[in-house]
Amino acid sequence: xxxxxxxxxxxxxxxxxxxxxxxxxxxxxxxxxxxxxxxxxxxxxxxxxxxxxxxxxxxxxxxxxxxxxxxxxxxxxxxxxxxxxxxxxxxxxxxxxxxxxxxxxxxxxxxxxxxxxxxxxxxxxxxxxxxxxxxxxxxxxxxxxxxxxxxxxxxxxxxxxxxxxxxxxxxxxxxxxxxxxxxxxxxxxxxxxxxxxxxxxxxxxxxxxxxxxxxxxxxxxxxxxxxxxxxxxxxxxxxxxxxxxxxxxxxxxxxxxxxxxxxxxxxxxxxxxxxxxxxxxxxxxxxxxxxxxxxxxxxxxxxxxxxxxxxxxxxxxxxxxxxxxxxxxxxxxxxxxxxxxxxxxxxxxxxxxxxxxxxxxxxxxxxxxxxxxxxxxxxxxxxxxxxxxxxxxxxxxxxxxxxxxxxxxxxxxxxxxxxxxxxxxxxxxxxxxxxxxxxxxxxxxxxxxxxxxxxxxxxxxxxx
Amino acid sequence: xxxxxxxxxxxxxxxxxxxxxxxxxxxxxxxxxxxxxxxxxxxxxxxxxxxxxxxxxxxxxxxxxxxxxxxxxxxxxxxxxxxxxxxxxxxxxxxxxxxxxxxxxxxxxxxxxxxxxxxxxxxxxxxxxxxxxxxxxxxxxxxxxxxxxxxxxxxxxxxxxxxxxxxxxxxxxxxxxxxxxxxxxxxxxxxxxxxxxxxxxxxxxxxxxxxxxxxxxxxxxxxxxxxxxxxxxxxxxxxxxxxxxxxxxxxxxxxxxxxxxxxxxxxxxxxxxxxxxxxxxxxxxxxxxxxxxxxxxxxxxxxxxxxxxxxxxxxxxxxxxxxxxxxxxxxxxxx
Ligand code: FES
Numbered sequence: 001x002x003x004x005x006x007x008x009x010x011x012x013x014x015x016x017x018x019x020x021x022x023x024x025x026x027x028x029x030x031x032x033x034x035x036x037x038x039x040x041x042x043x044x045x046x047x048x049x050x051x052x053x054x055x056x057x058x059x060x061x062x063x064x065x066x067x068x069x070x071x072x073x074x075x076x077x078x079x080x081x082x083x084x085x086x087x088x089x090x091x092x093x094x095x096x097x098x099x100x101x102x103x104x105x106x107x108x109x110x111x112x113x114x115x116x117x118x119x120x121x122x123x124x125x126x127x128x129x130x131x132x133x134x135x136x137x138x139x140x141x142x143x144x145x146x147x148x149x150x151x152x153x154x155x156x157x158x159x160x161x162x163x164x165x166x167x168x169x170x171x172x173x174x175x176x177x178x179x180x181x182x183x184x185x186x187x188x189x190x191x192x193x194x195x196x197x198x199x200x201x202x203x204x205x206x207x208x209x210x211x212x213x214x215x216x217x218x219x220x221x222x223x224x225x226x227x228x229x230x231x232x233x234x235x236x237x238x239x240x241x242x243x244x245x246x247x248x249x250x251x252x253x254x255x256x257x258x259x260x261x262x263x264x265x266x267x268x269x270x271x272x273x274x275x276x277x278x279x280x281x282x283x284x285x286x287x288x289x290x291x292x293x294x295x296x297x298x299x300x301x302x303x304x305x306x307x308x309x310x311x312x313x314x315x316x317x318x319x320x321x322x323x324x325x326x327x328x329x330x331x332x333x334x335x336x337x338x339x340x341x342x343x344x345x346x347x348x349x350x351x352x353x354x355x356x357x358x359x360x361x362x363x364x365x366x367x368x369x370x371x372x373x374x375x376x377x378x379x380x381x382x383x384x385x386x387x388x389x390x391x392x393x394x395x396x397x398x399x400x401x402x403x404x405x406x407x408x409x410x411x412x413x414x415x416x417x418x419x420x421x422x423x424x425x426x427x428x429x430x431x432x433x434x435x436x437x438x439x440x441x442x443x444x445x446x447x448x449x450x451x452x453x454x455x456x457x458x459x460x461x462x463x464x
Numbered sequence: 465x466x467x468x469x470x471x472x473x474x475x476x477x478x479x480x481x482x483x484x485x486x487x488x489x490x491x492x493x494x495x496x497x498x499x500x501x502x503x504x505x506x507x508x509x510x511x512x513x514x515x516x517x518x519x520x521x522x523x524x525x526x527x528x529x530x531x532x533x534x535x536x537x538x539x540x541x542x543x544x545x546x547x548x549x550x551x552x553x554x555x556x557x558x559x560x561x562x563x564x565x566x567x568x569x570x571x572x573x574x575x576x577x578x579x580x581x582x583x584x585x586x587x588x589x590x591x592x593x594x595x596x597x598x599x600x601x602x603x604x605x606x607x608x609x610x611x612x613x614x615x616x617x618x619x620x621x622x623x624x625x626x627x628x629x630x631x632x633x634x635x636x637x638x639x640x641x642x643x644x645x646x647x648x649x650x651x652x653x654x655x656x657x658x659x660x661x662x663x664x665x666x667x668x669x670x671x672x673x674x675x676x677x678x679x680x681x682x683x684x685x686x687x688x689x690x691x692x693x694x695x696x697x698x699x700x701x702x703x704x705x706x707x708x709x710x711x712x713x714x715x716x717x718x719x720x721x722x723x724x725x726x727x728x729x730x731x732x733x734x735x736x737x738x739x740x741x742x743x744x745x746x747x748x749x750x751x752x753x754x755x756x757x758x759x760x761x762x763x764x765x766x767x768x769x770x771x772x773x774x775x776x777x778x779x780x781x782x783x784x785x786x787x788x789x790x791x792x793x794x795x796x797x798x799x
Binding site: 103192 | 721
């Protein structure tokens with residue numbers, strides 16, 4: 001008798017001998033905690049990015065050759081512009097569903113970055129990065145920074161006014177690299193900015209193939225490492241220990257949930273793409289190097305770099321009459337590298353400081369590691385304040401504070417506020433720990449009293 | 465009406481299946497040596513009905529997507545409707561899955577040992593490598609030779625990359641299209657008359673007949689009262705009638721100088737200043753666009769201007785310094 005399930009299973013196993021591996025995979029355990037979903041959301045946003053991006057690539061024209069627009073958007077009709085910008089106008093305004101896919105792609109990128117950052121915070125504050133998962137953590141950091149570059153390139157490809165400004169600044173930062181900056185800028189752009197047209201196709205191949213392939217590889221490695229060591233878990237009750245994992249198996253328990261999450265992420269992204277306008281490129285107009293606009297805001301995940309470029313005091317390394325390290329290096333290169341380095345080195349720094357070299361499968365609650373939590377909050381505050389200053393034009397418009405006042409205030413605040421945050425958070429953690437201990441003792445006492453009470457009842461002694 | 469019929473059909477299909485399958489399942493359980501793997505649970509026909517309903521709704525949304533795509537032109541409303549349809553279909557299937565996960569599947573919590581290290585295998589791997597290499601006697605030499613060959617091959621493989629652009633060439637960074645006698649034209653391409661340049665106004669200019677996109681092309685042209693000028697030594701003749709021309713590209717990170725305003729802070733109040741909107745570098749045109757505020761490290765390069773016999777503006781030479789963002793080794797102070 002044929003069986004709809006047994007037949008394909010037999011077919012596959014007879015040809016691959018994979019039944020044991022498949023069975024193991026189906027029963028892989030997932031600990032049940034909402035914060036574990038953040039990384040999953042990033043993965044699903046990545047899938048949406050690949051799908052929507054592939055569609056966009058079918059219509060996008062990676063060329064800055066000049067053409068004249070004769071399309072449906074009246075305000076730009078007759079304007080000279082690049083093929084690239086024109087094709088994105090067509091995607092947005094002429095092809096049905098083009099705008100939906102483009103906006104969904106853009107939203108997916110923003111959500112992708114946001115969920116990676118939140119996931120990183122979860123991993124940091126629960127100590128999930130500790131041995132034996134340092135490699136998983138490092139690959140995750142690489143993913144974050146590679147995605148940042150990927151997003152920046154995608155934004156820059158369009159060749160509208162805003163993206164051109166972003167690219168001009170990127171070129172300035174590239175030129176600021178010590179020793180190699182100038183020649184490297186010429187090599188990459190093929191000439192001085194904005195280049196003779198070769199750079200667009202270089203960006204394109206990087207954005208649609210090289211970096212996505214790298215991201216996919218890193219994601220694969222990241223997941224393989226997670227699976228090899230299994231997930232970490234919180235200690236919810238006595239069953240959760242350092243050596244025993246409690247969780248819901250991939251099949252049947254986890255599969256429908258994960259699939260539902262994938263579909264929900266996609267649904268939210270498409271809904272955003274359909275309802276909430278993002279980067280209306282037809283309003284910005286084509287890029288020309290001699291144009292700039294006030295109050296231009298890049299995607300949120302680049303805000304911290306803009307903020308750093310703005311906050312950095314006017315300081316160049318100058319020897320004699322010659323500049324060696326120009327200013328954009330500090331905010332555009334040194335600052336993000338420092339952040340990457342501190343985060344990347346943290347597992348080893350912590351091990352040094354605490355002397356704890358053992359493996360950890362159980363997660364800390366943030367309060368359990370007051371120093372780590374306090375440092376994490378302080379570090380996050382530092383980066384966040386720089387990020388906020390990247391939107392200083394908005395603050396300027398909102399509160400009417402002058403830019404100069406704001407700049408001075410922020411230059412002080414980015415050091416003072418994190419220091420305060422460290423002290424306050426550390427204090428808070430210790431107090432929470434203290435409260436936990438009191439609570440534990442109270443519970444123990446209660447249980448003790450109950451036991452005594454039960455004992456008396458059993459012995460039919462008079463109840464007090 | 466259609467939808468209802470569809471629903472009924474689907475329900476019939478679903479329930480017919482379930483009932484006919486029951487005995488088979490029972491037989492399987494009896495056959496299996498350890499009984500069930502996943503614990504048994506009560507059937508929940510309400511939940512099944514809900515799942516079918518949600519899937520039907522998803523079908524409607526998806527069909528709606530196709531209809532909307534076919535019927536409407538490319539407008540904002542189309543975009544909205546398409547987004548709502550596809551999101552609706554996805555969300556309905558997600559909801560169906562959620563119902564399945566909560567009410568139709570037994571969610572087990574199982575325990576399992578974390579994977580352990582394997583010292584035995586570690587040792588074997590190490591031994592394997594050592595044993596295999598026991599016939600080599602000049603290890604260092606061999607490793608060195610292999611590393612050299614590998615690096616050489618790697619370098620050779622990377623060499624074609626150099627065709628991407630000039631290697632170690634900073635000449636393009638220093639080149640500008642300006643030379644003595646080249647006329648200034650406005651964005652429309654018309655030569656600019658010196659007599660048309662007014663104070664308190666901000667003009668954009670390009671070299672006549674050159675590519676305006678070249679980073680060294682674009683200029684800001686303004687006019688100040690000649691008595692207000694405090695240009696550096698040697699530039700006395702660079703600004704006839706107070707007409708000044710500077711490179712429009714910010715020396716910080718390469719944005720365009722787009723603002724001409726009176727800064728809010730005291731020291732230069734109420735003098736006009738050239739401002740870059742990207743990180744607010746501010747330059748004082750009267751002193752040769754030296755930096756008065758912000759992160760830029762070099763003044764904006766100034767272009768000496770002259771007025772040719774028929775009254776048009778023309779360059780009297782090249783810029784006072786390098787255009788655009790700085791790089792390692794660029795001259796910081798104008799020569
Ligand atoms: S690019 Fe002009 S201030 Fe940074």
